[in-house]
Amino acid sequence: VSHEIRTPMTAILGYADLLLSEADTASAEERSHAVATIRRSSEHLLALINDVLDLSSIEVGKMNVEQVETSVGECVSYVVSLMRRRAASKGLQMQVRYVTPMPERIMTDPTRLRQILFNLVGNAIKFTSEGRVDIDVRAYRRDRQQVEIAFAITDTGPGMRPDQLSKLFQPFEQVDMSLTRMHGGSGLGLAISKRVAELLGGDVTVMSCPGVGSTFTATIM
Numbered sequence: 001v002s003h004e005i006r007t008p009m010t011a012i013l014g015y016a017d018l019l020l021s022e023a024d025t026a027s028a029e030e031r032s033h034a035v036a037t038i039r040r041s042s043e044h045l046l047a048l049i050n051d052v053l054d055l056s057s058i059e060v061g062k063m064n065v066e067q068v069e070t071s072v073g074e075c076v077s078y079v080v081s082l083m084r085r086r087a088a089s090k091g092l093q094m095q096v097r098y099v100t101p102m103p104e105r106i107m108t109d110p111t112r113l114r115q116i117l118f119n120l121v122g123n124a125i126k127f128t129s130e131g132r133v134d135i136d137v138r139a140y141r142r143d144r145q146q147v148e149i150a151f152a153i154t155d156t157g158p159g160m161r162p163d164q165l166s167k168l169f170q171p172f173e174q175v176d177m178s179l180t181r182m183h184g185g186s187g188l189g190l191a192i193s194k195r196v197a198e199l200l201g202g203d204v205t206v207m208s209c210p211g212v213g214s215t216f217t218a219t220i221m
Contacts, residue, residue, distance in 0.1 A: 008041035051188040058195045065109040065199045072102050072149055075110055076137060079117040087125050093132040100138045103147055108220055112196050116204070117151060119189040120216045124155035131156025131213070146221055148202070154215040160208040168206060169194045193218065 015034040018026070026034075057063040080096055087094045124133040136152040160168070169190050194204040201221030208214035 008045050011041040012038050012045075048188075051192060054192050055188055055195075058192065058199070063196070063199065065112055065196075067107045068110065069105045070108050070110040070113065071105060072137065072139075073098075075113050075117065076135065076151070079114055079121055080135070083118075083121050083125060086122075087133055090125065090128070091130065092125060092128055094134070095132070096135045096137070098137050100140075102137065102139050102149075106147060106149060106220075108200055112200060113220060116193045116196055116218050116220075117153075119193045120151070120153045120204070120218060123189060124153050124157065124214075124216070128155040128157035128213070142221070148219055148221050150217055150219045152215055152217045154213065156213040159210040159212050159214055160206075161210055165206060165208060169204070 015037050019031060019034050022030075054063065076096060080094065084094055121133065121135065132155070134154045136154070138150045138152070140148045140150065142148055190204070197204045197218050197220060202219035204216060204218045206214060206216050
């Protein structure tokens with residue numbers, strides 16, 4: 001994680017120095033590029049800080065989850081509306097399928113549900129260079145009161161070996177450092193997603209095949 005902190009901080013300080021030292025001589029394009037880089041690096045650092053704080057809250061048992069009436073469709077649509085452009089920029093297709101009928105409302109924490117979906121869909125897009133990312137949503141009635149909702153996010157990325165899967169949900173673990181250097185990431189997103197899903201009565205699991213792709217399934221109750 002030190003790399004994830006040092007790299008954006010170096011960029012912020014470097015471009016801030018450039019703006020200060022060449023304020024009168026830098027072109028408008030150079031200033032615009034410097035400001036954009038500072039903003040991107042700052043957003044990256046903020047996301048990392050938020051992940052560390054979330055993980056800390058979970059580990060000390062202080063992350064609160066709500067139980068409010070929530071529309072599964074609205075949560076999924078919100079995430080997809082923000083992620084579809086990112087997928088399209090890489091030439092990836094994205095499809096959402098509701099495989100079974102959905103209850104109109106469930107009792108859960110919509111903010112935490114979106115957090116899980118953002119992490120899983122974002123990772124699928126990040127590590128997939130061609131092909132598609134699909135989201136399949138299913139509802140399983142466990143009894144008269146409880147319905148389990150499963151979100152399966154399938155990609156056509158590089159896939160993973162069994163030995164890589166064994167450490168996938170460990171905080172700060174990177175299953176492939178070459179991919180991490182290429183795409184970035186702190187190794188916290190999946191660990192947080194799994195723990196948040198557990199707080200919502202579910203889990204996050206994965207099936208993967210090298211050279212074929214991966215399917216991450218998040219469940220909530």
